[in-house]
Amino acid sequence: MKLVDTHAHIDQISNLERVLINSKNVGVESIIAMSINGKSMKETLNIGKKYPNFIYPTFGIHPTEWLSENLTETFLWMKENLHNCIAIGEIGLDYWGKFSKKKDLQEKQREIYTFQLKLAEENDLPVSIHSRGAWNDALKIALKTGIKKAVFHWFTGSIDLAKEIINNGYYISCTPALEYSKELRDVILNIPLDRILIETDSPVYIRSLNRASDPSDVLITAKLLQAIKDNPLEEVITITRKNAYDLFGITK
Ligand SMILES: [Zn+2]
Numbered sequence: 703m704k705l706v707d708t709h710a711h712i713d714q715i716s717n718l719e720r721v722l723i724n725s726k727n728v729g730v731e732s733i734i735a736m737s738i739n740g741k742s743m744k745e746t747l748n749i750g751k752k753y754p755n756f757i758y759p760t761f762g763i764h765p766t767e768w769l770s771e772n773l774t775e776t777f778l779w780m781k782e783n784l785h786n787c788i789a790i791g792e793i794g795l796d797y798w799g800k801f802s803k804k805k806d807l808q809e810k811q812r813e814i815y816t817f818q819l820k821l822a823e824e825n826d827l828p829v830s831i832h833s834r835g836a837w838n839d840a841l842k843i844a845l846k847t848g849i850k851k852a853v854f855h856w857f858t859g860s861i862d863l864a865k866e867i868i869n870n871g872y873y874i875s876c877t878p879a880l881e882y883s884k885e886l887r888d889v890i891l892n893i894p895l896d897r898i899l900i901e902t903d904s905p906v907y908i909r910s911l912n913r914a915s916d917p918s919d920v921l922i923t924a925k926l927l928q929a930i931k932d933n934p935l936e937e938v939i940t941i942t943r944k945n946a947y948d949l950f951g952i953t954k
Contacts, residue, residue, distance in 0.1 A: 703729035703939055706946040707920040708875055709792070709830060709855050709901035711736055712757060713745035715916055716905075722753065725918040731943070733757050733917050734901075734950060736792040736830060738764035740776035747786055758950065760789040762818060765796040765811045765832060777817070788950050790822040791830025792855065795843075798835030808836075812843060819847040828949050830855050837863050845870060851949055853899055858885035861892045868897040873949055875899035878919050880926035881910040890930055899949070900924050900942045 705728070712735045715721055725733070735750060735757050737743040743761045750759035761780050763771060795811050796802050802811065822829045828851035833840035837859025844852055853873040857864060864874060874897060876890050890898065900923040904915040911922075928938045947954065 703921075703936075704731040704943055705729045705920050705924060705939060706732045706734070706900070706943050707902050707904070707917040708734045708853065708899040708946045708950075709736055709877075710734070710904045710917045711738065711742075711906075712749055712904075712917075713737065713742050714905050718749070721916045721918070722756075725916065725920075726756075728918040728921050730917050730920060731756075731954070732946070732952065734789065734791075734830070734946070735759050737761055738792055739767040739771055740779065742767075743776075743780065743783075743787075747783070750786075755954075758788045758952065759786065760791040760830060761787045762791040762793040762830070763814055764792050765794050765815065765836075766799060766801050768810070768814055773814070777821075780821070784821075784825055784827070787827070788952070789828045789830055790818050792832050793818040793829060794832035795836035795840045796832060796834050797839075802835070811836075812839065815840075816843055816847060819844060819849050822851075823847055823849050828852060828951070833857060833859065841867060844872070853949060855901065856886065856903055857889055858883060859889070861888055864889040864893055868893050873897050873899050873945060875901045876923060876927060877901055877903050877906070878908045878910065878915060878922045878926065880923065880930065881908075887930065890927065895931055895933060895938065895941045896945060898927065898942055899946050900927060 737746040
């Protein structure tokens with residue numbers, strides 16, 4: 703079994719070494735390691751250097767993580783270090799949380815998101831997009847910037863939008879939340895396996911398991927996806943692995 707966790711926050715995981723050994727034992731072959739701000743990019747990069755061909759760092763400023771950031775400095779650092787990452791992420795928009803209800807903060811989010819999409823497009827890098835509560839704008843802006851390679855991570859928007867996403871050549875990823883999230887299940891039910899990636903968003907708390915997740919839980923995502931799609935588990939894992947490596951430009 704060769705699993706790819708396409709979205710994990712490894713800089714936030716405790717007992718990382720033990721977690722990574724366990725993940726390898728479960729069959730995890732690669733982890734796409736997201737960052738959320740300047741500090742997280744540097745930490746993720748350092749961890750990635752310790753685990754080449756296993757942990758693949760990405761650089762990005764998350765839509766709710768920029769208030770205390772020196773954006774000029776961080777964007778400059780990103781540009782200078784782009785050769786060390788395989789994608790731009792986690793970037794996007796979040797109109798869901800308390801933080802994001804103010805119109806001026808939403809405007810700033812769109813500005814930061816657009817800047818990072820352009821940076822990715824200019825450097826031919828894929829992006830991992832967070833779109834909670836802002837599904838429409840997140841897609842609209844991605845299309846406007848002309849970005850070609852993108853995954854809408856843990857997408858819980860409408861089925862119509864999900865179809866628009868895949869018709870534009872983008873992917874959608876799912877997490878262990880497939881167990882309880884009707885929105886995520888509905889999206890995944892209505893799109894083909896060749897547009898789907900699997901992930902954990904670890905260490906996010908998994909409601910159905912009553913604990914924090916880690917990359918080994920990508921096997922749970924695969925099994926939940928298998929139950930929805932009714933393909934054999936091996937096939938689900940093989941197809942989603944190919945999708946992940948196609949998107950992130952990894953050859954193995
Ligand atoms: Zn995330």
